[in-house]
Amino acid sequence: MRSVMKTKVVQNQSDPVAAGGTVAESVINTVGLTKTYGTVNALQGIDLAVPRNSIVGFLGPNGSGKTTAIKLLLGLSRPTAGKATLFGLDSVEDSLAIRSRVGYLAQDPRFYTHLTARETLAFTARFFYRGPAEAIRARIDETLELVGLEDKADRPTKGFSGGERQRLGIAQAQINYPDLLILDEPAAALDPVGRRDVLDVMERLRAYTTIFYSTHILDDVERVSDYVAILDHGRMVASSATAVLLDGDSTTYELTIRGDEQAAVRALRSHPWVSDITTATQNGSLALTISVTDVQAAESELLRSVIANDDVVVTAFGRRHFNLEDVFLQLVKEHGE
Amino acid sequence: MTSTTTAAIIESPLVPVHTTGWQSGLGNLVRKELGQWWGTRMWWVQTLIWVLLLNGVATVVMLEGAGMPPGEVVTEAVQTFLLMGAMTIGIGIVLTVQGAVIGEKESGTAAWVMSKPASRLSFALAKVIAYSVGFLATALLIPSIVFVAQAQFLLPAPLDYGKFALAVSIVALSVLFYVVLTIALGCMFKGRGPVAGLGIGLVLVGQFFKGMLPLPLVMATPWLLGDVATSFALASPPEFNRMIPIIVTAAAAVALVGVAIWRFQREEF
Numbered sequence: 148m149r150s151v152m153k154t155k156v157v158q159n160q161s162d163p164v165a166a167g168g169t170v171a172e173s174v175i176n177t178v179g180l181t182k183t184y185g186t187v188n189a190l191q192g193i194d195l196a197v198p199r200n201s202i203v204g205f206l207g208p209n210g211s212g213k214t215t216a217i218k219l220l221l222g223l224s225r226p227t228a229g230k231a232t233l234f235g236l237d238s239v240e241d242s243l244a245i246r247s248r249v250g251y252l253a254q255d256p257r258f259y260t261h262l263t264a265r266e267t268l269a270f271t272a273r274f275f276y277r278g279p280a281e282a283i284r285a286r287i288d289e290t291l292e293l294v295g296l297e298d299k300a301d302r303p304t305k306g307f308s309g310g311e312r313q314r315l316g317i318a319q320a321q322i323n324y325p326d327l328l329i330l331d332e333p334a335a336a337l338d339p340v341g342r343r344d345v346l347d348v349m350e351r352l353r354a355y356t357t358i359f360y361s362t363h364i365l366d367d368v369e370r371v372s373d374y375v376a377i378l379d380h381g382r383m384v385a386s387s388a389t390a391v392l393l394d395g396d397s398t399t400y401e402l403t404i405r406g407d408e409q410a411a412v413r414a415l416r417s418h419p420w421v422s423d424i425t426t427a428t429q430n431g432s433l434a435l436t437i438s439v440t441d442v443q444a445a446e447s448e449l450l451r452s453v454i455a456n457d458d459v460v461v462t463a464f465g466r467r468h469f470n471l472e473d474v475f476l477q478l479v480k481e482h483g484e
Numbered sequence: 485m486t487s488t489t490t491a492a493i494i495e496s497p498l499v500p501v502h503t504t505g506w507q508s509g510l511g512n513l514v515r516k517e518l519g520q521w522w523g524t525r526m527w528w529v530q531t532l533i534w535v536l537l538l539n540g541v542a543t544v545v546m547l548e549g550a551g552m553p554p555g556e557v558v559t560e561a562v563q564t565f566l567l568m569g570a571m572t573i574g575i576g577i578v579l580t581v582q583g584a585v586i587g588e589k590e591s592g593t594a595a596w597v598m599s600k601p602a603s604r605l606s607f608a609l610a611k612v613i614a615y616s617v618g619f620l621a622t623a624l625l626i627p628s629i630v631f632v633a634q635a636q637f638l639l640p641a642p643l644d645y646g647k648f649a650l651a652v653s654i655v656a657l658s659v660l661f662y663v664v665l666t667i668a669l670g671c672m673f674k675g676r677g678p679v680a681g682l683g684i685g686l687v688l689v690g691q692f693f694k695g696m697l698p699l700p701l702v703m704a705t706p707w708l709l710g711d712v713a714t715s716f717a718l719a720s721p722p723e724f725n726r727m728i729p730i731i732v733t734a735a736a737a738v739a740l741v742g743v744a745i746w747r748f749q750r751e752e753f
Contacts, residue, residue: 221599224752243508247601257592259516261524273512274600275501282497324496 174199174327174357175220179229182215182381189215191381192229197359197374202349204368204389205361206475207378213361214254216378217331220359221251233327247275250325250356254332256316260305264296264315267304268322275323290318293348309336317348321356328352330360334367346371365471369393375471377478384478392474399467400437400449407458408433414452420444432462501601509602510610517614530622533576538569538627539634546638554641561639562717565631566651570658570710571691573623577615577662578683584611585670586679595753604748608671612741615663620656628652644719651717657733658709662687664737668744671751699724706733 175197182190190212197203207213218224220231222242231238233245258267268287276283291297294314299307304315313336320328333349334342342364349358349371362368368375369389376386385392404411408426412435415421420441427434439445450464503509521527542565549557585608588594597607628648635643662683669679690707702708708729715722 218595218753223595223598225750243504243601243603246599249599251596251599253592253596253599255592257596259520259593261520262516270512270516271600273501273515274509274602276498277501278499279497286496286498 172198175231175233175359176235177216177220177229177231180216180219180226180231181228182212182219182224183227188381190219190226193378193381193383195376195383195386197357199357200353201373202353202358202371203360203374203376204372205359205376205378206363206365206368206471207361208363208479211378212381213378214331215381217251217329217359217361220329221246221249247323248326250320250323250328252313252316252320252328252330252333254335254361255309256312258304258312258315258319261303263301263303264291264307264318265300267315268319271319272322286322290322293321294318295344310338310341313337313341313345317345321352325356328356328358328360330358332362333360334362334364342367365475369471377475379479384481385474389471393469393471398439398442398445400439400445401463401465401467402435402437402450402453402461403429403432403463404435404453405432405460405462407456410456411435411453411459414456415449418444418448418452421449436467503601506603506605508606509597509600510606513597513602513606513610514613517610518617521614521618527618527622530580530618531626534573534623534627535630537572538565538623539630541565541568542631543634543638546634549640554639558635558639558641558643559718561635562643562648562651563714565627566655566713566717567710569624569627570655570713571687573619573655573659574662574687574706575684576623577619577659578666578680578687580619581611581615581663581666582670582676582680582683584615585667586673586676589670589674589751589753598753604751605745608667608744608748612664612667615667616660619659619663624652624656624659644717647719648717651713654709654713654716654730657730658706658713661706661709661733661737664740664744668740671744671748703728704732705729706736709733 173196175195177193177195180190180193180195181188193212193216195216205213205216215224219226220233220238222238222245225239234248236245238245259270262270265287268290269283272283272286276286288297291300294317296311296314296318299311304312307315313333317330317333320330330349334345337345346367349360352358353371372389374387375389375392377384411433412424412426415424415435415437418439420439421437422440423438425436427436437445437449439449450461453459454461503511542561545561545564546557549560552560585594588597594607598604632643632645632648665686666679666683669682673679690702690705694702694705694707703724706729708724711722712726712729714720715726
């Protein structure tokens with residue numbers, strides 16, 4: 148699985164999210180982005196390109212450098228080496244211009260506690276709009292509704308729960324119709340219903356903006372992300388279209404059989420293009436994972452050679468598919484080694 | 485900008501802000517900071533503290549001078565008000581303002597604001613403006629007006645209001661200096677300790693040791709501003725050039741702003 152995964156994911160350089168993506172089409176583009184704090188290498192030469200109007204999940208274990216990367220993109224800190232551009236603008240030199248087109252949600256969003264949710268949004272909106280007051284009010288009402296905070300709009304944020312702060316954070320991040328939304332763990336503090344709502348909001352915003360978000364909730368990434376970039380120990384270990392990443396390993400097949408299992412395995416091993424077979428018992432059946440070296444031969448002969456034996460019953464057959472957790476854990480493990 | 489987003493904005497009647505450069509976000513941030521002073525209980529709490537402290541002590545001095553020559557009572561009351569004002573407001577400023585920048589760095593609101601189109605200079609300058617206005621009004625202007633009213637009823641000799649106003653404006657410079665100092669220290673350091681320690685230390689060292697230090701050194705500090713203010717109010721020129729502490733304090737405040745900006749531009753959130 149390891150070598151195949153590398154082929155499918157890490158060497159997928161033609162993918163827009165991977166290094167070398169088309170800069171003109173990219174909203175975010177980083178080249179060798181590096182950040183060190185003393186002797187700690189928080190980010191080590193990150194190359195990333197985020198396509199316009201896509202949702203890109205930025206995955207990584209805690210401390211892998213996701214928040215550091217986001218702060219560099221926003222100009223909240225300066226890279227030690229390398230460069231990041233957003234909309235073709237330099238993250239350090241043109242930070243103000245970039246920030247006028249970006250919406251940002253911090254990992255643990257904090258607001259001025261004496262302001263109500265409505266006042267917080269008004270304060271945020273005034274960075275972008277100078278009027279008219281009526282239109283700003285309407286926009287605030289719209290965003291409050293979007294995140295389901297209408298009934299708490301006039302409460303000071305001091306008493307807000309983590310989930311309510313998160314919702315307010317999402318509201319303020321998109322009040323200016325941003326061209327790019329950068330969300331740092333947008334669903335981390337939310338209950339399952341809140342998480343679902345946030346993902347729904349992201350889906351709705353997809354048509355209007357590009358969303359780059361960090362998370363460690365793999366199910367969420369699988370559900371909404373067009374692309375995935377995986378970071379570990381400050382290094383980019385994979386970046387690819389989510390579908391490609393999960394499409395699995397085209398040289399591995401899964402077969403579940405009942406009956407004369409030994410005969411089936413013998414038949415499979417007789418093919419020169421079968422390189423490996425692993426077996427596991429599953430509810431009275433035998434699950435086989437078969438690695439092959441010739442996909443074409445496997446596609447035409449693998450199943451046929453098994454069902455040729457009348458004593459064998461095939462209950463499932465197909466190419467192996469992964470979930471993001473498999474991919475993520477494998478990549479992180481490989482990188483750790 | 486995506487075409488869809490552009491369309492959404494074109495359809496919207498919202499008028500975008502086009503401010504760029506160092507003043508980006510300044511108006512909005514000043515408005516927010518002033519709201520924190522005047523939209524909460526902060527303004528009346530501060531007013532109450534300073535009126536009780538400064539005017540309370542001045543009242544005691546005025547009442548206790550009943551048997552003294554009229555001129556001496558005026559001198560005593562004016563001196564007490566201005567010297568105590570210059571010192572205690574300095575301490576009050578450091579205590580109140582020490583968390584203005586540090587607190588925002590710690591809580592994450594500074595990073596949040598800096599993720600918007602707001603310059604770092606605007607962030608710091610808005611605090612200088614709002615805290616200056618707040619302290620000038622609640623700790624100096626209102627107590628000074630109350631002092632003038634007290635003088636009408638309690639002082640046995642008239643107070644020269646023009647000279648008193650000039651004296652109050654000298655103390656105002658001291659207020660501005662300590663606001664700028666504390667904001668600047670907040671921009672330079674990561675914890676409240678150094679900010680409060682250096683700020684209060686500067687006020688107290690001046691108060692307790694200025695008599696022991698060489699005059700040329702003391703003149704190059706804001707420590708003498710209370711004495712300068714008193715000398716203007718009472719038309720009693722001191723032994724030193726009164727303009728030197730004024731110029732040095734103003735220059736130091738400008739220099740502190742420069743250092744704070746330089747440091748804050750390099751701040752990593």
